[in-house]
Amino acid sequence: MSGATATLAGHGGSVSSRYEDSSATREPTWVKWTLVTISLSFFSFFLLLPLFAVFTEALRKGWDVYWAALVEPDALSAIKLTLIAAAIAVPLNLVFGVAAAWSISKFQFPGKQFLITLIDLPFSVSPVVAGLIYVLIFGRQGWIGGWLMDHDIKILFAIPGIVLATTFVTFPFIARELIPLMEAQGKEEEEASIVLGATGLQTFWHVTLPNIKWGLIYGVILCNARAMGEFGAVSVVSGHIRGETNTMPLHVEILYNEYQFAAAFAVASLLALLALLTLAVKTFVEWQAGKSNNQSDKEE
Amino acid sequence: MSVAGKRVLPGFNITMGYTLVYLSLLVLIPLSAVFFKTATLGFDEFWAVISSPRVVASYKLSFGASLLAAGVNAVFGLLLAWTLVRYSFPGKGLVDSLIDLPFALPTAVAGIALTAIYSQNGWIGSIIEPHGIKVAFTPNGVLVALIFIGLPFVVRTVQPILQDLERELEEASASLGANRLQTFRFVIFPALFPALLTGFALAFARAVGEYGSVIFIAGNMPMVSEITPLMIITKLEQYDYAGATSIALVMLLVSFALLLVINGLQAWTSKRTGRDR
Amino acid sequence: MSIQVKNINKRFGDFVALDNVSLDFPTGELTALLGPSGCGKTTLLRVIAGLEFADSGNVLLEGEDASDTHVRERNVGFVFQHYALFRHMNVFDNVAYGLRMKPRKTRPAETEIKRKVHDLLNLVQLDWLADRFPSQLSGGQRQRIALARALAVEPRVLLLDEPFGALDAKVRKELRQWLRRLHDELHVTSIFVTHDQEEALEVSDRVVLMNHGKVEQIGTAQQVVETPATPFVSEFLDLRDHGPEWLIAAKLRHRGFELKQATTDRSAA
Numbered sequence: 128m129s130g131a132t133a134t135l136a137g138h139g140g141s142v143s144s145r146y147e148d149s150s151a152t153r154e155p156t157w158v159k160w161t162l163v164t165i166s167l168s169f170f171s172f173f174l175l176l177p178l179f180a181v182f183t184e185a186l187r188k189g190w191d192v193y194w195a196a197l198v199e200p201d202a203l204s205a206i207k208l209t210l211i212a213a214a215i216a217v218p219l220n221l222v223f224g225v226a227a228a229w230s231i232s233k234f235q236f237p238g239k240q241f242l243i244t245l246i247d248l249p250f251s252v253s254p255v256v257a258g259l260i261y262v263l264i265f266g267r268q269g270w271i272g273g274w275l276m277d278h279d280i281k282i283l284f285a286i287p288g289i290v291l292a293t294t295f296v297t298f299p300f301i302a303r304e305l306i307p308l309m310e311a312q313g314k315e316e317e318e319a320s321i322v323l324g325a326t327g328l329q330t331f332w333h334v335t336l337p338n339i340k341w342g343l344i345y346g347v348i349l350c351n352a353r354a355m356g357e358f359g360a361v362s363v364v365s366g367h368i369r370g371e372t373n374t375m376p377l378h379v380e381i382l383y384n385e386y387q388f389a390a391a392f393a394v395a396s397l398l399a400l401l402a403l404l405t406l407a408v409k410t411f412v413e414w415q416a417g418k419s420n421n422q423s424d425k426e427e
Numbered sequence: 428m429s430v431a432g433k434r435v436l437p438g439f440n441i442t443m444g445y446t447l448v449y450l451s452l453l454v455l456i457p458l459s460a461v462f463f464k465t466a467t468l469g470f471d472e473f474w475a476v477i478s479s480p481r482v483v484a485s486y487k488l489s490f491g492a493s494l495l496a497a498g499v500n501a502v503f504g505l506l507l508a509w510t511l512v513r514y515s516f517p518g519k520g521l522v523d524s525l526i527d528l529p530f531a532l533p534t535a536v537a538g539i540a541l542t543a544i545y546s547q548n549g550w551i552g553s554i555i556e557p558h559g560i561k562v563a564f565t566p567n568g569v570l571v572a573l574i575f576i577g578l579p580f581v582v583r584t585v586q587p588i589l590q591d592l593e594r595e596l597e598e599a600s601a602s603l604g605a606n607r608l609q610t611f612r613f614v615i616f617p618a619l620f621p622a623l624l625t626g627f628a629l630a631f632a633r634a635v636g637e638y639g640s641v642i643f644i645a646g647n648m649p650m651v652s653e654i655t656p657l658m659i660i661t662k663l664e665q666y667d668y669a670g671a672t673s674i675a676l677v678m679l680l681v682s683f684a685l686l687l688v689i690n691g692l693q694a695w696t697s698k699r700t701g702r703d704r
Numbered sequence: 705m706s707i708q709v710k711n712i713n714k715r716f717g718d719f720v721a722l723d724n725v726s727l728d729f730p731t732g733e734l735t736a737l738l739g740p741s742g743c744g745k746t747t748l749l750r751v752i753a754g755l756e757f758a759d760s761g762n763v764l765l766e767g768e769d770a771s772d773t774h775v776r777e778r779n780v781g782f783v784f785q786h787y788a789l790f791r792h793m794n795v796f797d798n799v800a801y802g803l804r805m806k807p808r809k810t811r812p813a814e815t816e817i818k819r820k821v822h823d824l825l826n827l828v829q830l831d832w833l834a835d836r837f838p839s840q841l842s843g844g845q846r847q848r849i850a851l852a853r854a855l856a857v858e859p860r861v862l863l864l865d866e867p868f869g870a871l872d873a874k875v876r877k878e879l880r881q882w883l884r885r886l887h888d889e890l891h892v893t894s895i896f897v898t899h900d901q902e903e904a905l906e907v908s909d910r911v912v913l914m915n916h917g918k919v920e921q922i923g924t925a926q927q928v929v930e931t932p933a934t935p936f937v938s939e940f941l942d943l944r945d946h947g948p949e950w951l952i953a954a955k956l957r958h959r960g961f962e963l964k965q966a967t968t969d970r971s972a973a
Binding site: 143144145146147149152154158159162163165166167169170172173174175176177178180181184222223226227229230231233234236242244245246247248249251252253254255256259260261262263264266268269270291294295298314317318321326327330331349352353355356357358359362363375376377379380383388391392395398399401402403405406407409410 | 434435436437438439441442443445446449450453454455457458460461464503506507509510512513514515516520522523524525526527528529530531532533534535536537539540541543544549550551571574575578594597598601607632635636637638639643656657659660663668671672675678679682683685686689690
Binding site: 315316318319320321322323324325326329333334337338 | 753755775776779780781782784786788789790791792801802805806853854856857
């Protein structure tokens, strides 16, 4: 679901004062504060409250219970599996994202828009369906399920299946971030580099990469957040074997269903911290990108 | 002179080749499995699955609640985007950053958090349940979860357009004697409308497929609060692969249709505003 | 070094950008490619550089067919219209880039690079800006840095795409005189693209007038002004000035040329 993963725009900022300074574009004060109050209340009710709830519930029974829930063996193995899945899925999609963005943004070819739509596809597929497709292929009755059984290879209900499902749902993130960015930057700098005698790799390393660095970091952290937090798709392919094929979100679900609320929220709070960290990095990256945007604006 | 395929910048063949192979192996071939699997069913069998009362009830809930949630988000998302772009107030930077929380917060975490808030003993549940309003474990809960996950889609599509809007337009409108409300109604809103509709469609599409945040708060009662993705899971748990695949096909087709609509809307937005998406 | 192009054709879809263009650029000359936008002049320049490939025809550098030589090996200096300075590198690193990217065997030592870059920066009179970033420079400064960067690799030919296009009128005038003097000093075979007739006439040794992908006329500034070969040329050079006789005469005096045909046309009319 594309555009809405928020491309690096550099929001907010000084625009508001421009409007508030002119009587032609300013609303009466009471209108302003009514609108601000309504929208912030909505924001607090729907976004802030759940965030606070995670931490409050996690610490409801004190730090000891909280800590115990995190160092319990099943929790540790879930954390480990989540890290493994992200550590494989993110680099795979990083290489793909860079390759796709390079070929799409620096060259002209027919069907470009269609290819971009195909890359976006995993965003629009329900996570449950994303999990199901791998069951249809690797499952006992799937396309190559029988062959896999004969050779004693486990993909479904094992780590490879989890990695595959995770890679699928996070597939477009980095490409999505880089394609518009690299298209906007054009290819003049790369051409200049080639004219000056640099090779393709030198050009990518010394010219392209520094220019897309912030977008790349942003894509990677978004991709990572989703990879570590994916629930639906992984739930279908994991088989929920405790201590073996449970990722952190699945572990949260199991604890929750067993009415171990404090423990469930303790593990959930780790994921919430990850989300906050992601947003912090994102804000920082946007700030950096905004800075360099302002610089290139001055060039014109 | 051989010209075809000559390019100044290197690496097209290898990056394009890699892109296509990776895309096919990971996305296109697996997705095609849904079509092939469904094709092995007879049409009658397929139709029986996707039109059974329990499944139809789940469509009604999934699509109805998604539509409603997207509508709520369109209204409040526009308001939030407006507030963030046009007004300065303390804590604005923080609010702007946290808008993306639903993108970053794992859906399961959102699900249990919302459930905790709206259940009988929760912060909000304990206030509203005595008044006869039940949210957790009812279709209302589904709505709340879908509002949560859809909000940033609207804000983040409308916000940049609102930011790039020419101030001169509004000043011209004011100089021609329009009041603020008229200016909004006849100048600003038409300019935002394509983006708002895109945001609405994005939020709707995401909501239809959403699973993690909903199942905790929905209560999952057959015919009442089961969403369509849950029906797929239920069939899978009964080893009814054909049934699960049939419903998945319906969902896939809806996703594809929505993707087309969204692409069209985005093209419209960029045509209207002269900016690339 | 001389440049020849022979029977170059280039299309973009249905649009004919270059229609059987053949030209000679003798060694050491500064040639202007002049014409309205869309006439194919920039495409021709990019084909000569190797940034674009012709559908048919050949590019000869020093008599050698370079049509299949990659832009990296053609050893041409190219100054982009918007300069294409690497925005994350300072001025010094921009100019040093071409030298640093050479294969280890032919790469000069860092001290040598340093000396050379400062020589070039002195040549373009901007040595004091070595530590600045492109965003901190004025348009004219960027233009000169782009030129220094192109010259660093000691190109056999220098190609400039609308070198003064993005500058304001005053800087434009100064810079083009400066470019002329620089060319007299270096004598690198140079081609620049422009849509500004004044610029072409003032700076270049020779002018190539192009329209609709075809060459309309080749000649010195004096030749094209005094004896325009086609109606397009006299139209484009704005020779049939409107206005009273004395004004046209003044304009002509300003240009320093006699305009035989146009004035006779006018007196006949």
